[in-house]
Amino acid sequence: MPTPSSAPSRAPSYATVLRTPHAARTFGAALLGRLSYGIVPLALLLALKDATGSYSVAGGATALFGAASVSLSPARAALIDRHGPRRALPPMAGLYAALLAVLALATWRPGAPPLAPAALAVAAGACTPPLGPVMRTVWRGMVPDRELLQRAYSLDGVAEELLYVTGPLLVGLMVAAARPAAAVLAGAALVFIGASALVASPAVPRGPLGAGPAADGEPAATRLRWTVLPGLRLAVLVTAAVGLCLGALDLLVVAFTEARHQGAAVSWVLAALSAGSAVGGLAHGAVRWKAPGRVRLPLTAAGLGAAVLSAGLSPRLYVLVAVVAVAGLFVAPALTTAYLLADESVAAGQRTRAGAWVNTAFNAGSSLGTAGAGLLVGRMPLALCFALAAGPALLCATGLRFPRERREAAAPPDRGGATA
Structure with missing residues (x-):
């Protein structure tokens, strides 16, 4: 907050x-x-x-x-x-x-x-x-x-x-x-x-x-293993889920507009997504947050997932445009938080690789999301396709945030610093 x-x-x-x-x-x-x-x-x-x-x-x-x-x-x-x-x-x-x-x-x-x-x-x-x-x-x-x-x-x-x-x-x-x-x-x-x-x-x-030791004392040149770094692992997995959600959304928007014989309007819907992302990113950066990134990141993913889920229930095109713009409000904040969390989780000499892993997770997730949506569209109701597209972001939020909080509540305080 x-x-x-x-x-x-x-x-x-x-x-x-x-x-x-x-x-x-x-x-x-x-x-x-x-x-x-x-x-x-x-x-x-x-x-x-x-x-x-x-x-x-x-x-x-x-x-x-x-x-x-x-x-x-x-x-x-x-x-x-x-x-x-x-x-x-x-x-x-x-x-x-x-x-x-x-x-x-x-x-x-x-x-x-x-x-x-x-x-x-x-x-x-x-x-x-x-x-x-x-x-x-x-x-x-x-x-x-x-x-x-x-x-x-x-x-x-x-x-x-x-x-x-x-x-x-x-x-x-x-x-x-x-x-x-x-x-x-x-x-x-x-x-x-x-x-x-x-x-x-x-x-x-x-x-x-970058140069300097990692939080656990290992040298900065150590091979980056994102699977054993909790903060980086969270950033990569949540970003992949966001990519899956957005990759599917692009194709589902096309299917939505074509089903209503308004295919030319797809550019307006995607422009609303970009505009929402720009507004959300600037607003997110201007706020002083008390909650740490590991808490905010799953919450922004959940917000995106909820908006995409709602988009599938849109009765009219103008409603879809508005809901997709709301979804965009969570995109840039999610990516910004993921990059910050990844940056804090590794040694100084590993930060470029950490950012690249987050970038790769998003792009790979986006490609898989588009491919998956292509297999689903026409085989099931469009509203259900939107719900399935929202699933990765929603599941990521419930599956990663709350178990981690329970573990942290039972664990002694950490040393802070590089392992966010």
């Missing part, structure tokens, strides 16, 4: 975050590079479709691109933790951009053989630089104060949400003026320029991003 409004000191604002030395420059560079991630998936899909003439090849290659990017994210983050972003990020971003550029050239004209572009797409996905996890770890170094860090993470999450809305719009503009492959080329340029500017910032250290 938030502290009373009569607290004697004012909470630091988002402007305070951006006035931190080098923060605006570093954050701007990271956002420039991360804009590529909002552009490339759709641009790649359209470019492959134009070049091969096959929806199946385009869809399959894009799915493999995403799978390689998501599944190898912790491994790439481990390279950042071990060698530092100044050494590891430029070659990673350079190779990723080069592969995208070659892919753009290979798909510039129709008639491309399907195998070569698909192989290039998989290779590019495997090299995706983890700009989001790196930026969140850099935030930790720039704003060590916990309240200010919460605002920095909230600002980061809202900005990232807006990038994923802006990216497809930019692709539409570029496709209208040129070929889809030109949008792939633009994505390559953005990630290379953004990553280069990020590592050139004075806020990015020359060595590894």
Whole structure:
């Protein structure tokens, strides 16, 4: 719960975050590079479709691109933790951009053989630089104060949400003026320029991003095992449940609008989700919370699940838009809390990997949720599909929060600190 409004000191604002030395420059560079991630998936899909003439090849290659990017994210983050972003990020971003550029050239004209572009797409996905996890770890170094860090993470999450809305719009503009492959080329340029500017910032250290012992005295270079770190495990599992819920929701919204012969309205529903997430993220970051992250995280997941469950009962489209906007209020707070909890749960030299695990859990959950909803739609009532989509978030809240509280009530006080 938030502290009373009569607290004697004012909470630091988002402007305070951006006035931190080098923060605006570093954050701007990271956002420039991360804009590529909002552009490339759709641009790649359209470019492959134009070049091969096959929806199946385009869809399959894009799915493999995403799978390689998501599944190898912790491994790439481990390279950042071990060698530092100044050494590891430029070659990673350079190779990723080069592969995208070659892919753009290979798909510039129709008639491309399907195998070569698909192989290039998989290779590019495997090299995706983890700009989001790196930026969140850099935030930790720039704003060590916990309240200010919460605002920095909230600002980061809202900005990232807006990038994923802006990216497809930019692709539409570029496709209208040129070929889809030109949008792939633009994505390559953005990630290379953004990553280069990020590592050139004075806020990015020359060595590894973090150093120091873990809470249990193990060295920071120890292999990260999220399954034995309670705080990180909670962040990963709840974030996966949130991803499952949202991945299913996207497809269920399409089914809802098409069942009422209003398919064009799907963009409004998803825009309401993004707008709700932005509002919720900014509001969450501006509040001083008394409850720890391990309590707030399951509660935000429960709020999301309850809203998605209610969305399936919407009698009209405008009701669905309103309920989905309410669901969005919980998305950015859940992700922000998960990243903060993961950050607090590990040694300083493992924070990039911890953030990457949370990111991977969300993306993998989203993909599984979309696939699962695709199997359910048409085989059972739509309201039941919404209820099943809400299930992971609701079950996560009841299954993780309350047993943990019972264990903690019977246990002696912990040492605090890194194992949240």
